[in-house]
Amino acid sequence: MTKDHRPKARAAKGFRDIGPDEIRGIRAMLAKIQGVYESYGFEPVEQPFVEYTDALGKFLPDQDRPNAGVFSFQDDDDQWLSLRYDLTAPLARYVAENSQKIPTPYRSYRQGWVFRNEKPGPGRFRQFMQFDADTVGSASPAADAEVCMMAADTMEALGLERGQYVMKVNSRKTMDAALLAAGIDAHADPERRLIVLRAMDKLDRLGLDGVRALLGKGRKDESGDFTKGAELDPKAIETIAAFLSARSDGDNAQTIANLENVIRLDTANDGLAELRAIADLASQSGYGQDRILIDPSVVRGLEYYTGAVFECELLMETKDEEGRTVRFGSVGGGGRYDDLVARFTGQQVPATGFSIGVSRLYSALKLVGKAEESATLAPVVVLVMDKAAQGDYWRMVQELRSNGIRAEMYVGTAGMKAQMKYADKRGAPLVIIQGGDEKAKGEVQIKDLRLGAELSQGIASREEYASQRLAQFSVPQAEMVAAVKKALAQS
């Protein structure tokens, strides 16, 4: 291949490779989450990455932009297929397709990669992993409460402490009631509803005044970009602001009373009653407001939620690139989606669920030192000094392995010096050396690379460096395993 045509070696934009430390850490984390979900009686299910496009939602690709948001493509039969963008829509399809076999309420969990065809940002990728748990077939607030309690338990199983996380709960129904109190009919004016919900969603980032601007005329951000507002009148804006400010941190019942005061409509009681039921179930089960908190500012992604919505927020503080103190923020969310299954069957099947953003949660655990990283020690490397004697080296690694020691024989073709470099780069704690001399004496040399690196710090001259064989010693071959174990235990 000529130089001109060499492809550039790079991962596709928004995609990334994951190395051994993170893989091991994430595996350990996933196992703990799974342990909690299993203990609650949830059942695993695994689904394909690809679904028929129409099964995923209203995203039939249009001719101009067939890939807006989702990755879509056509197969040999001209069927439109898409990569799943979350785990909820495929679950709804699964339940609709298997409704005869599945017991209801059906409680399931699954973990997997999802794909979004949108611009990646810092910490945001086009492929990422979610870990979901859902209860399908129960309209009871008990199902919502259970999901919230399970999420709270999961955070603690992962090592987070009380006060480092909180499960926030709100309801789409109370939000719509607040909109009605502000003079917006959610059904009659869905577009304005979306604008208002989007504005409410930005409370965290912009503060109450920023949200007020977005509810009114609009807002210009630092980059000079102008976001058009919802054009509400001042009274309506204050109604929404009062709704957002209704949270009482110490007392969910007080929050709900405040909301009732803002909404002041008899018809709003559905949402409030559900919130009250969730709050009561949580507190009766021993989950205080420090774990499950009614918070009217939770909005969540907009489309399919129909009732309760949840967000799991981490409260630990961290520094961003500019040194400002920020809270870690959301690591998961969910809510009630009573209409998703009905898209397939025509029959309403109430459902609720919660989704964890795996990578984000993992970063958070790393931040507070609760991630299990590098728990696996690199292997002991047996050098190949004499290619004719490979059988000897092979038996040595087998002996080490059968004694529970991670070990490998060098399988390249390079000389000893390069093999040492390999072992070093590999992070090997020890190398085993047996050349002709040692073999004649029935011995092996064991070299401790980490100790050697430490000792070499003080060496300044070439003579001193070359004259020493730092941190290595000989033992009879029969004692190799015992000596290796001892050396590994020391470091």
Add this chain to the structure above:
RNA sequence: GCCGCUGUAGCUCAGUUGGUUAGAGCACUAGAUUGUGGAUCUAGGGGUCCCCCGUUCGAGCCGGGGCAGCGGUACCA
């Protein structure tokens, strides 16, 4: 989509008012060592200066257009 910043070696970057053969550090390879990584020294390999057009005797540098990357913002089922 919109706004801003940046494109020079594998990586991080320097490069004067436009002037010969484009540099450094790190990384890599080899030697100093019969069989030794990590300290030190020496040598070496590695370049479409993002692309195209223009200005000029002459462009990494100036002008125009494009592309890519990063950051912010919007959207995010």
